[in-house]
Amino acid sequence: MTPLLYARAQMGLSLAFHIVFAAVGIALPLLMVIADVLWIRTRDPDYLTLTKLLAKGTGILFAVGAVSGTVLSFELGLLWPTFMGTFGPVIGLPFALEGFAFFTEAIFLGIYLYGRGRVSERFHLFAGIVVAASGAASAFFVTLVNAFMNQPAGLTLDIAGHLTGYDPIAAMWSPPWRHQVLHVLLASYQATAFAMVAIHAALLLRDRTSGLHRKALAIALSLGGLAAVAQPISGDASAKAIARQQPIKLAGAEAHFTSGPRAPLEVGGFADVDRRRVDGAIRIPGGLSFLAFNDVDAPVIGLDAFPRADWPPVRELHLAFDAMVGTGTAMALIAVLAAALALRRRALPDARWFLRLLVASGPLGVVALESGWLVTEWGRQPWIVRGAMRTADAVTSFPYKAAPFWLFTITYLFLGAVVVYLLWRQIVSSHHAGVSAPEPGRAV
Amino acid sequence: MPSEVLLGGVIVVALMLYVVLAGADFGGGVWDLLAFGPRRARQRQAIEHAIGPIWEANHVWLILVVVVIFTAFPAAFAALSTSLHVPLTLFLVGVVFRGSAFAFRSFTGGAGAGDPGDGRGERGQHRWGWIFSLASLISPLLLGMTVGAIASGRIRVEHGLVAGGFVRPWLAPFPFAVGLYALALCAFLAATYLAVELEDDPELQWDFRLRAFAAGVAVGGCALLAFLLSGSGAPLIRDGLTRRPWTWPLHGLTALVAIGALVALVRGRLRTARVLVVVQTVAILAGWVASQYPFLLVPDLTIWNAAAAHETRIWLLIVLAAGVPVLVPSLAVLFRVFKMGTFEGTSGRGREKAHRDAQ
Numbered sequence: 001m002t003p004l005l006y007a008r009a010q011m012g013l014s015l016a017f018h019i020v021f022a023a024v025g026i027a028l029p030l031l032m033v034i035a036d037v038l039w040i041r042t043r044d045p046d047y048l049t050l051t052k053l054l055a056k057g058t059g060i061l062f063a064v065g066a067v068s069g070t071v072l073s074f075e076l077g078l079l080w081p082t083f084m085g086t087f088g089p090v091i092g093l094p095f096a097l098e099g100f101a102f103f104t105e106a107i108f109l110g111i112y113l114y115g116r117g118r119v120s121e122r123f124h125l126f127a128g129i130v131v132a133a134s135g136a137a138s139a140f141f142v143t144l145v146n147a148f149m150n151q152p153a154g155l156t157l158d159i160a161g162h163l164t165g166y167d168p169i170a171a172m173w174s175p176p177w178r179h180q181v182l183h184v185l186l187a188s189y190q191a192t193a194f195a196m197v198a199i200h201a202a203l204l205l206r207d208r209t210s211g212l213h214r215k216a217l218a219i220a221l222s223l224g225g226l227a228a229v230a231q232p233i234s235g236d237a238s239a240k241a242i243a244r245q246q247p248i249k250l251a252g253a254e255a256h257f258t259s260g261p262r263a264p265l266e267v268g269g270f271a272d273v274d275r276r277r278v279d280g281a282i283r284i285p286g287g288l289s290f291l292a293f294n295d296v297d298a299p300v301i302g303l304d305a306f307p308r309a310d311w312p313p314v315r316e317l318h319l320a321f322d323a324m325v326g327t328g329t330a331m332a333l334i335a336v337l338a339a340a341l342a343l344r345r346r347a348l349p350d351a352r353w354f355l356r357l358l359v360a361s362g363p364l365g366v367v368a369l370e371s372g373w374l375v376t377e378w379g380r381q382p383w384i385v386r387g388a389m390r391t392a393d394a395v396t397s398f399p400y401k402a403a404p405f406w407l408f409t410i411t412y413l414f415l416g417a418v419v420v421y422l423l424w425r426q427i428v429s430s431h432h433a434g435v436s437a438p439e440p441g442r443a444v
Numbered sequence: 445m446p447s448e449v450l451l452g453g454v455i456v457v458a459l460m461l462y463v464v465l466a467g468a469d470f471g472g473g474v475w476d477l478l479a480f481g482p483r484r485a486r487q488r489q490a491i492e493h494a495i496g497p498i499w500e501a502n503h504v505w506l507i508l509v510v511v512v513i514f515t516a517f518p519a520a521f522a523a524l525s526t527s528l529h530v531p532l533t534l535f536l537v538g539v540v541f542r543g544s545a546f547a548f549r550s551f552t553g554g555a556g557a558g559d560p561g562d563g564r565g566e567r568g569q570h571r572w573g574w575i576f577s578l579a580s581l582i583s584p585l586l587l588g589m590t591v592g593a594i595a596s597g598r599i600r601v602e603h604g605l606v607a608g609g610f611v612r613p614w615l616a617p618f619p620f621a622v623g624l625y626a627l628a629l630c631a632f633l634a635a636t637y638l639a640v641e642l643e644d645d646p647e648l649q650w651d652f653r654l655r656a657f658a659a660g661v662a663v664g665g666c667a668l669l670a671f672l673l674s675g676s677g678a679p680l681i682r683d684g685l686t687r688r689p690w691t692w693p694l695h696g697l698t699a700l701v702a703i704g705a706l707v708a709l710v711r712g713r714l715r716t717a718r719v720l721v722v723v724q725t726v727a728i729l730a731g732w733v734a735s736q737y738p739f740l741l742v743p744d745l746t747i748w749n750a751a752a753a754h755e756t757r758i759w760l761l762i763v764l765a766a767g768v769p770v771l772v773p774s775l776a777v778l779f780r781v782f783k784m785g786t787f788e789g790t791s792g793r794g795r796e797k798a799h800r801d802a803q
Binding site: 056059060062063064066067068069070071073074075076077078081082084085086087088089090092093095096097099100102103104106107108109110111113114115118119165166167168169396397398399400404407408411415418422 | 496497498500501503504506507508510511512514515516518519521522523524525526529532533536537539540541542543544546547548550551604605606610752753755756759760763764767770771774775777778781782
């Protein structure tokens with residue numbers, strides 16, 4: 001591997017690892033607060049058990065998210081010093097705001113996790129709400145930075161493409177921010193809630209009488225379902241915005257090689273960049289034109305409108321895009337199905353086949369989150385800041401790139417395995433709690 | 445006051461808070477590693493109890509330092525993270541393991557959490573304890589070495605490019621002495637805080653009083669060692685330390701406070717000792733900053749030639765000023781809830797005790 005590829009791989013690995021914990025850090029506090037509110041309103045001990053379990057999970061996952069986020073803030077400089085030396089001041093404001101949101105989140109999480117019984121119930125709940133809100137705020141500010149990298153606003157470049165001036169406020173509100181922020185937040189809730197749905201569906205399959213897991217499933221399925229239905233709408237808005245703002249990204253994601261009207265939609269398949277075609281795809285004539293401009297005859301700019309050196313990695317990008325859309329569609333369908341079943345039965349749908357389907361859908365949200373993030377990152381290549389700096393020009397001159405890459409790879413593989421093991425252990429023990437706790441609990 | 449100086453000041457203050465607060469969390473890990481004697485398990489439990497609710501918030505000061513450096517002084521950030529790639533990477537691995545190991549330990553049957561009790565808790569806890577405490581030892585050492593390298597003058601920036609190598613600037617006697625200095629300081633802070641917070645448990649309190657005294661003496665030794673090595677290891681800083689007329693009163697103050705802290709520990713005036721240790725830490729950092737001013741990276745980058753555009757600096761100051769009214773009351777609540785008994789009368793202390801009894 002070249003030094004550039006090592007640097008990209010290390011950054012990509014760190015982000016791929018962090019993004020899961022970041023998403024959970026946004027969504028799990030919300031689920032925890034919902035359970036807490038239900039406990040306060042109903043005094044049903046199942047909700048207390050649930051909110052405590054969720055708080056425990058948040059405690060583990062937030063810590064890993066916090067430290068892996070710290071690594072990223074350093075890695076920006078360790079791997080991309082030229083980028084930070086030039087654009088650090090441009091993206092500094094949203095990062096500083098994110099810093100404060102993170103601060104608030106860490107402070108109130110400490111109060112929430114360790115403060116039950118030491119502060120009033122009202123204040124404890126308030127702390128939980130602050131955690132959930134500042135988690136979302138963190139994501140909001142960080143996504144502003146990504147929106148800037150995708151399509152920077154407020155920059156003044158000379159003819160050679162060097163930065164000569166910038167407006168930090170305009171840069172902070174770079175055009176893609178609206179659709180990106182919404183898409184990221186929904187994805188975070190969706191990924192976390194679907195994982196939680198799968199866990200509690202699996203536990204319900206083992207013990208159909210557990211009130212705890214029914215309630216947990218109902219909460220997670222509601223949040224995940226709402227997000228899953230809203231996400232395709234947000235995704236459609238994103239596609240339409242990208243068609244205008246970053247046409248090469250849309251062309252790459254859809255493997256759309258030739259500009260022209262009545263552009264087809266290539267569903268699935270492998271893009272063959274050298275021969276400029278997609279193998280094994282289902283082709284919907286006019287589909288892409290309709291998707292991008294609500295008009296089957298609208299012309300859509302293809303990759304041929306851009307110099308070959310500016311193309312993103314089309315093959316990988318198209319795969320990631322299809323993975324995102326495919327998993328997103330599957331989750332939306334499951335959400336609609338769940339709503340239909342719930343409306344017909346006027347109760348939580350708990351047929352065995354349906355619970356099995358939910359268990360199988362557990363990883364879909366995380367796959368969608370990761371592949372969606374890959375779409376935006378690969379879709380921007382070869383730029384680190386579109387039109388202003390190439391990734392290859394941003395990389396560090398540090399020569400021994402393989403060593404830190406392997407160091408972090410091993411570290412994160414290890415930590416990932418440990419987290420999975422610990423959560424599995426906790427879930428198994430919650431299963432026992434769910435079996436044994438209700439009777440004495442209900443008696444209270 | 446020019447915005448460059450103000451933002452430099454923000455970095456210094458955030459760094460001081462990081463050392464005084466998060467430094468003690470690292471120090472806690474050091475004492476976890478060095479726990480011995482019949483009360484070993486209780487010592488570890490006290491450490492975990494003390495840092496559990498606050499370490500994540502304390503840690504964020506470092507993020508603030510990083511963000512202000514790259515926003516306000518991007519050239520310095522680029523140069524530092526290029527030349528100090530190795531120690532910073534190792535520091536980060538330490539940070540990752542410290543934080544995750546602590547969380548794994550506390551939320552899977554640690555002192556504070558109710559363990560489901562499947563029999564594996566204690567062994568797992570011990571293993572995580574090892575990782576937590578080793579990482580707590582490595583991180584401050586490497587951060588101190590980074591500071592030593594920044595001060596050493598061995599990292600050169602020529603035409604925007606870093607020269608001086610990727611190893612030589614930090615793997616040298618002077619940076620290593622600064623690393624030890626930082627480590628000793630963290631241990632000193634942690635032991636002193638713990639001694640105050642354990643007022644209800646005279647035996648444990650005695651343990652940490654003893655450790656605080658030992659660490660305090662070690663801090664003095666490290667200070668002397670770093671000063672002696674600075675003659676060849678960081679000549680420009682040595683000049684700043686010795687030749688600037690206004691630095692001598694500062695060193696005098698630091699020495700007096702240091703002695704005062706040790707005396708307070710011996711005489712059992714622990715709350716006074718805690719105040720003095722904090723003042724000492726702040727004074728040590730102030731002494732470093734004063735002797736290095738206006739350099740961000742000795743000898744090529746200053747707060748003037750590494751600064752970002754004026755407009756960014758002003759906006760950053762506005763954002764920081766806007767963040768303070770949110771941050772300060774939140775932090776006040778956090779410390780009020782968990783450290784209340786150690787600052788005020790007996791009611792809070794009673795609550796601490798009740799909480800411990802409840803466990």
